[in-house]
Amino acid sequence: xxxxxxxxxxxxxxxxxxxxxxxxxxxxxxxxxxxxxxxxxxxxxxxxxxxxxxxxxxxxxxxxxxxxxxxxxxxxxxxxxxxxxxxxxxxxxxxxxxxxxxxxxxxxxxxxxxxxxxxxxxxxxxxxxxxxxxxxxxxxxxxxxxxxxxxxxxxxxxxxxxxxxxxxxxxxxxxxxxxxxxxxxxxxxxxxxxxxxxxxxxxxxxxxxxxxxxxxxxxxxxxxxxxxxxxxxxxxxxxxxxxxxxxxxxxxxxxxxxxxxxxxxxxxxxxxxxxxxxxxxxxxxxxxxxxxx
Amino acid sequence: xxxxxxxxxxxxxxxxxxxxxxxxxxxxxxxxxxxxxxxxxxxxxxxxxxxxxxxxxxxxxxxxxxxxxxxxxxxxxxxxxxxxxxxxxxxxxxxxxxxxxxxxxxxxxxxxxxxxxxxxxxxxxxxxxxxxxxxxxxxxxxxxxxxxxxxxxxxxxxxxxxxxxxxxxxxxxxxxxxxxxxxxxxxxxxxxxxxxxxxxxxxxxxxxxxxxxxxxxxxxxxxxxxxxxxxxxxxxxxxxxxxxxxxxxxxxxxxxxxxxxxxxxxxxxxxxxxxxxxx
Ligand SMILES: [Zn+2]
Numbered sequence: 392x393x394x395x396x397x398x399x400x401x402x403x404x405x406x407x408x409x410x411x412x413x414x415x416x417x418x419x420x421x422x423x424x425x426x427x428x429x430x431x432x433x434x435x436x437x438x439x440x441x442x443x444x445x446x447x448x449x450x451x452x453x454x455x456x457x458x459x460x461x462x463x464x465x466x467x468x469x470x471x472x473x474x475x476x477x478x479x480x481x482x483x484x485x486x487x488x489x490x491x492x493x494x495x496x497x498x499x500x501x502x503x504x505x506x507x508x509x510x511x512x513x514x515x516x517x518x519x520x521x522x523x524x525x526x527x528x529x530x531x532x533x534x535x536x537x538x539x540x541x542x543x544x545x546x547x548x549x550x551x552x553x554x555x556x557x558x559x560x561x562x563x564x565x566x567x568x569x570x571x572x573x574x575x576x577x578x579x580x581x582x583x584x585x586x587x588x589x590x591x592x593x594x595x596x597x598x599x600x601x602x603x604x605x606x607x608x609x610x611x612x613x614x615x616x617x618x619x620x621x622x623x624x625x626x627x628x629x630x631x632x633x634x635x636x637x638x639x640x641x642x643x644x645x646x647x648x649x650x651x652x653x654x655x656x657x658x659x660x661x662x663x664x665x666x667x668x669x670x671x672x673x674x675x676x677x678x679x680x681x682x683x684x
Numbered sequence: 685x686x687x688x689x690x691x692x693x694x695x696x697x698x699x700x701x702x703x704x705x706x707x708x709x710x711x712x713x714x715x716x717x718x719x720x721x722x723x724x725x726x727x728x729x730x731x732x733x734x735x736x737x738x739x740x741x742x743x744x745x746x747x748x749x750x751x752x753x754x755x756x757x758x759x760x761x762x763x764x765x766x767x768x769x770x771x772x773x774x775x776x777x778x779x780x781x782x783x784x785x786x787x788x789x790x791x792x793x794x795x796x797x798x799x800x801x802x803x804x805x806x807x808x809x810x811x812x813x814x815x816x817x818x819x820x821x822x823x824x825x826x827x828x829x830x831x832x833x834x835x836x837x838x839x840x841x842x843x844x845x846x847x848x849x850x851x852x853x854x855x856x857x858x859x860x861x862x863x864x865x866x867x868x869x870x871x872x873x874x875x876x877x878x879x880x881x882x883x884x885x886x887x888x889x890x891x892x893x894x895x896x897x898x899x900x901x902x903x904x905x906x907x908x909x910x911x912x913x914x915x916x917x918x919x920x921x922x923x924x925x926x927x928x929x930x931x932x933x934x935x936x937x938x939x940x941x942x943x944x945x946x947x948x949x950x951x952x953x954x955x956x957x958x959x960x961x962x963x
Pocket of ligand 1: 398423497607
């Protein structure tokens with residue numbers, strides 16, 4: 392089963408994770424820009440992080456045969472920090488044009504402050520200007536209230552619902568979001584929040600239409616193999632292959648392809664950065680040491 | 685569109701294709717507007733202009749470039765810089781440092797046909813520290829940028845040696861580093877032989893071109909390695925050994941070529957051995 396993991400912070404993961412994910416069928420990872428576990432104190436730290444997402448991390452993934460795409464944003468947590476918020480907003484337009492940036496995110500609300508709302512709305516405008524869908528981080532505390540507020544803000548901004556992915560949902564929030572026409576994201580964690588069994592139950596009740604699932608793995612206790620594990624659970628529960636494939640491959644592709652920047656044919660083969668490696672049949676490594684490739 | 689020097693006409697021919705209107709619109713900007721647009725146009729080049737391959741060779745202002753390694757986005761990026769000229773070094777460096785993998789590749793390919801400058805030097809410094817294979821290839825292969833930078837004084841001999849060593853460490857082929865074989869150096873030989881020793885200690889293959897460079901500037905230990913290579917089980921290594929033996933131009937070693945000859949069956953290796961035996 393080919394898997395598109397639509398929310399994972401590889402920045403904080405080790406190479407073993409890439410190797411295991413590749414073996415378990417993960418072909419594409421989407422890394423949303425978020426905070427990095429501690430506050431950044433100047434815009435330069437964001438710029439370096441953004442460069443990592445479009446540069447080094449992409450290269451690292453490609454070495455394991457995995458395509459890496461990302462979304463760029465000022466995250467809601469650091470939107471509250473006046474040392475960085477305005478400056479980060481100012482550098483975003485350049486980064487939103489980068490190859491491999493397929494959305495604006497994670498934006499949304501965390502502590503649900505007025506400042507968060509201000510930067511959320513500013514980034515909705517950026518998403519419109521660059522023709523990108525948005526990936527929304529919803530609060531882990533006071534979740535239902537946060538969902539409702541985010542929905543109101545998007546509605547008032549007249550942002551198109553098909554370009555919205557409301558992430559970190561659960562059984563509580565799905566009734567709020569089903570009729571909006573947006574995509575609902577579910578993050579599956581080892582211990583807390585949504586787990587595999589609850590997720591199977593959600594799919595049984597709501598189907599897979601406009602639903603995506605992710606591990607949201609980062610530097611906390613989380614599992615980059617959560618989606619492969621969910622795939623196994625769904626197949627064991629009797630869901631047809633085609634249904635599972637829609638959930639873990641076609642749905643995230645359909646959503647992020649709205650950026651116009653997903654090369655669908657390229658996603659079907661492993662990434663490479665060198666034309667001669669693939670196109671001439673004349674690899675630079677021919678006859679050389681293959682394990683340095 | 686600003687006229688393009690005849691040497692770059694091959695790049696201009698690559699403009700026909702997808703998104704041509706979008707590309708030409710940006711090439712038609714006056715230089716100041718083109719310069720201002722570079723930071724937002726460059727990121728979009730790979731996906732808009734695409735990665736279709738070019739072919740042929742060009743000579744531009746003394747630079748020799750094999751377009752076989754170029755993609756359409758490299759050609760468009762180079763023409764955009766031409767349209768934006770004069771682009772100062774600070775702008776080029778900013779584009780590079782804030783560029784993604786593709787933007788950096790495009791800038792490195794463009795550097796191989798653009799005049800040498802402080803930005804070229806900075807790019808090569810960045811490449812010296814990179815692990816990204818595509819950037820190493822774009823900086824070192826399929827053109828003579830490295831030797832032009834050495835001959836033109838932009839790269840010191842030490843920096844040149846360290847770049848070649850890095851290319852060797854990553855197993856890039858010497859045959860595609862244009863002119864490098866003609867710039868051997870004793871310190872480079874020493875570093876390459878040390879690398880060979882390390883690789884052997886680890887039970888790993890040695891860079892195939894080691895002896896081709898070592899033969900031109902031998903240091904202690906070179907002769908023994910060259911003679912040993914004549915008996916290597918891998919024909920490419922034997923060829924490098926025979927060529928190195930020839931490059932050493934030592935009459936006293938001709939007997940070793942003669943001794944190997946009757947047992948050598950590869951025509952290319954034999955040809956080199958015959959010349960070495962006749963010294
Ligand atoms: Zn996240």
